[in-house]
Amino acid sequence: MTVAFAQSQTHLDELEAESIHIFREVLAGFQRPVMLYSIGKDSSVLLHLLRKAFYPARPPMPLLHVDTTWKFREMIAFRDRVAAAGDVQVLVHINQEGVHQGISPLTHGATVHTDVMKTQALKQALDQYGFDAAIGGARRDEEKSRAKERIFSFRNAQHRWDPRNQRPEFWHTFNTYIRKGESVRVFPLSNWTEMDVWLYIQREGIDVVPLYFAKPRPVVERDGALIMVDDERFVLREGESVQMREVRFRTLGCYPLTGAVESSADTLAKVIEEMALSRSSERQGRVIDQDPAASMERKKQEGYF
């Protein structure tokens, strides 16, 4: 069956204009802004908007990719192609301390791995480069505590978010004043939904990582999730076996922590159609979100994006 889509163009136009406005306020209001680049579909949309906001000038801020060393290989290849395009600087940061300690999602679990290789790594990079505004692709419809977050989200000198005491935020008149050492996280896609993102990718012809489209891939069934075996570091547990299944990903992260979904949607149109009929939410495949209910809030307080 097919589903009719005619999401009003004005709706996407409105979201696009709002995001561009936010990008421009960041550039005007901060000394050293950066755009965090996670290689996923939201980052791809963000990069597209970054280019649009400052056209015909080149993007006047670098991208920062926090590399956990466990991303899908196809993601890294995609990132390197973006860097090769040459119009935007791509900085890559790895928490070397975590690498020396041999931190791995397979042995230390999702929580420790995410904290050391993502949250701590991000804080290291922000401090190292002295960025005072970090733009990210988080959306309010992703998760309950994100639904509560401001577009310009204040962080103290320890990068902490205080959800009980957020700055009020009126209209699109953003307060960009901070003291030295403090910073803000800015979310231009706050008001976009997963569906908006895909429809926009389709409308604008934005390139995304092929992992979003179905294809036979080697996967292992583990803890109720389909985990793709992306390189030789993946260790099979007793009774597990690798099977080729036609799968795709709704969300991308570290490969041992990101569950695939069985799907035959191998084109953008089919992905959108499948999503429209889906009865599960986007982050369902994220192992890190399976912690107790409010864990995202706690992670965010500690500086997670």
Added chain:
Amino acid sequence: MAAPTTALGLLRFITCGSVDDGKSSLLGRLLYDAGMLPDDQLAALARDSRRQHGAGSDVLDFALLTDGLDAERQQGITIDVAYRYFHTARRSFIVADCPGHEQYTRNMATGASNAELAVVLVDARKGVLAQTRRHTYICALLGIRQVVLAVNKMDLVDCDQAIFEAIAAEYRGLAHGLGIGEVQCLPVVALSGDNVGSRSPRMPWYTGASLLELLESTDVTPFRASDFRMPVQWVNRPEQTFRGYAGTVCGGRVACGDEIVVQPGGQHGRVARIVSADGDLPHAADGQAVTLCLDREIDVSRGDVIADARRPAPVADQFACHLLWVGDAALLPNRTYWLKLGTRTVNARVMSIKYKVDVDSQAKLAARQLALNEVGYCTLGLDDEVAFEAYADNRTLGGFILIDRLSNATVACGMLDFALGRSANVHWQHVDIDKGVRAASKGQQPLCLWFTGLSGAGKSTIANLVERRLHALGCHTYLLDGDNIRHGINKDLGFTPEDRVENIRRIAEVAHLMVDAGLIVLVSAISPYRSERQSARELFAAAEFMEVFVDAPLEECERRDPKGLYRKARAGTIRNFTGIDAPYERPVAPDIHLLSTGQHAEQLAEQVVARVLAGIDGHAHG
């Protein structure tokens, strides 16, 4: 989860209501009825509901969907705005679920500032409460013109039509009194979904639309066509040949070739190109983020407003406005704050609070301060002229925020009403004899020496010695002593925080006039607040102001107690005494720091004189 299929556009609305009126439940139910809750969220909701209400419970507690913060779940209340997104076959929605508690009014206003419509909930058993009035007032204040009143928990009053009608009539009177034009009322039972997603069989006497149908069909087209306005966010100069002004159109439309005016400067030009990443556009309308190129080189920078030359925006520097105070520390009239309007930031101060509004009863009360979550009607003075619109006509150019200059906190949102007449009628009179001429005839560099410190620290003693010494050297001086000034120009002021702010403001302005007259002015005043000392400094050119911190420990000042004031303060016979029951904010980086304990006043005065002479010499030789 089918995507919407019409072009009615996005509806941004808020839900608000008193605590326990079932607001979060209503919203959860709305999402559920619109088919927007994925299976895994429903499963999690069932799990959370059992945890909250006991293992045997099979009720879905929809409130748990939106209360996403730990503290909210622990206390069972909504602290901050939760944004939810849903769509039906007819429309997309962004809903801000706003907290009901009074202490979170600022969060409710945050949600209301971007909304076109409000769904206000009342409990059928309780009717219109003080909180209902407060929420409705805040909605009206922030410019929401359409309200849907949902009378909830109808099942607990036996679905009695008379009860519903009485509440609806009372609410309509309230809303219309506040200038809310459109009110639609409907009876609902949020928990079971009656009249939420579909019409209720339990209330056949209600023949109107369900809540979802109402939201789908509401027309929120602005009621007035406005003139073209675009605040400039950023000047785009990638190379010598391109100069574009990036911004978001916040009213009307503009086409290539249109004549524009840059405000407040007033230079005219024409739009040569409307640039976007998707190619040049023939025109741009309200809400579009574009880049304008003009047909001539004129000076345009961030904060300027590009407007229709035939119908420019009014320009002023004094206003009447409503303020919602959202700072933890109270608003002090005459303190300088940053004001951000559109993309422009200027210094501003509240000149007077005409009255404050009791938000629950809408009574107008006298006020000398505004505390957290209070609303006042105020006059506002800016350091510079700005292009603006009345908030009722344009939220972007009529809505502003105030930012505290020391903490950087957002402390108020304000809605401009109109420019004050005097704003346009008071002009700077040009005079031929200026400060330079007057200073030259005296053969000196004008200067303001600002002595700050606790009572009894030795400010007046030292300032007096410094003046005698400078006078002996042939300088033209004047000493403004805080105590003496309180006998004259500041006779009407006491020692409350707001009076202290005004006291220092006036002393600084008088000192400024005297420096303009070419004098070396010595000010001796406790001046306890950093913010006001900073404002005083900003009146002067950099080399014309020196902050002298006369630093003595409180115990030492109290031991000296030259005027016996500390004794009285300790005894409680005088109030608001600095160091005892009123704060002193030490200077962070004074120009001259005098540690007065164990030093002779003469030595300390010499230090100051040496610095003054060094400055004059440096200037003369440099």
